[in-house]
Amino acid sequence: MSSVRVHNFSVSLDGFAAGEGQQLDAPFGHAGMRLMEWAFGTRTFRAMEIHGEPGGSVGVDEAFASAWNVDVGVEIMGRNKFGPYRGPWNDEEWKGWWGDDPVFHTPVVVLTHHSRPTLQMAGGTTFHFVDAEPSTALEQARELAGGRDVRIGGGADTIRQFLAADLIDRMHIVLVPILLGRGERLWEGFDGLEDSFDIEAVPSPSGVIHLTFTRRS
């Protein structure tokens, strides 16, 4: 069975994966881009079309960053990783935060209670809008993945749902040494999660701490 994985998911020291007040021009709300700064310097993120710059660091941040798409055949994301809008889709012309040629290059399952036709983008990304529980969404995602792994792309609420349903095999969480004070918490509940996962911590010269969670067999 293919693995279900989380990669490059940043959390502040006080546990927030996003700030308050997500908007079109502020995907992380009042947090700005502080949670992702560690990544922007890496070769992997600079090479993505959305940034499009050559070069970049090749140390431990890059080692982790570069793993995000290896053997991944599909991403599952929450609606708020696609765009800031809630409720019915009023503007289907707007095709999400990810531009005309999104970085995924695979099918992407967007979890939403509001239906919308599948969006075929350039570069191999297709957005499928799915209203389903985690286990059903995972089944659908696996059908799209062609035997490859499934990435749970976030946000925090989506990861929490898949964790609560006991569907995640491995996670790479990046602890960023900042405090946000408010926003969306990754950890709610999960008392004793360490019993189900081996947890490693690796600090980076950039200041962040890479945490890996590997499900115990």
Added chain:
Amino acid sequence: MSSVRVHNFSVSLDGFAAGEGQQLDAPFGHAGMRLMEWAFGTRTFRAMEIHGEPGGSVGVDEAFASAWNVDVGVEIMGRNKFGPYRGPWNDEEWKGWWGDDPVFHTPVVVLTHHSRPTLQMAGGTTFHFVDAEPSTALEQARELAGGRDVRIGGGADTIRQFLAADLIDRMHIVLVPILLGRGERLWEGFDGLEDSFDIEAVPSPSGVIHLTFTRRS
């Protein structure tokens, strides 16, 4: 001016410094002793009278653990680090969790709204029960410290008060890779605390991550 310091203060990955349901036989509530296990193996903690065993580790956990009392002349603690009882002191015969010969060997200021005579213990520890705001309590503590440093001993609420009053110079926080799900949070508010402190992270083979916060001058 002497420094105001926090040492060996453990927090779970989800940000809790204690579990729920503190009681006489459960100082950390449902967390049990999981938050402090990293410390019990160290030479410093084993040498404390309360544990009283020889030997112990001498690696990075010990390096941090052993710093807790160096040049410290007084501790300030919240009432719930002294004992689990709330409200007026009904049983003054009970002299706290710390035994007849407490580990501090210095004056200790216990913050409480309920007055109680100073308690002189064996080994140089005296508990002074003080009803005061952080800045006033700190002044009193400094008078007792004989020019040496002031340790803020916790719990979380006490550290939060001193942080909010901008009175802390350095902190050693131990991030323990467990999730508690509920309890007492260390971090409430403090958006942008990283602007005031240099933060370093050092992982230990024991699995914990030692974080140091050093106030920027």
